[in-house]
Amino acid sequence: MNNQTPRQWFVDALQRELGVTENDSDRMWELLSAFVQQQLKSEYPDSSFAAVVFDGADGEVIGLEIYE
Secondary structure, eight states: OOOOOHHHHHHHHHHHHHOOOHHHHHHHHHHHHHHHHHHHHHHOTTOSEEEEEOOSSSOEEEEEOOOO
């Protein structure tokens, strides 16, 4: 089983597949995170957490609340 986080996988893939530097791949992750948070606050202003749904098409960001 792969124990990488999504961030680790994304950064590693950018470096491995596209030859992106470590600093640039970290920056791309930051930009993706910022986009997801912007979508969350725009479409789900009351939600605390964002999830990215990979639907086989364009995907979407949805808002979540965690309940115990």
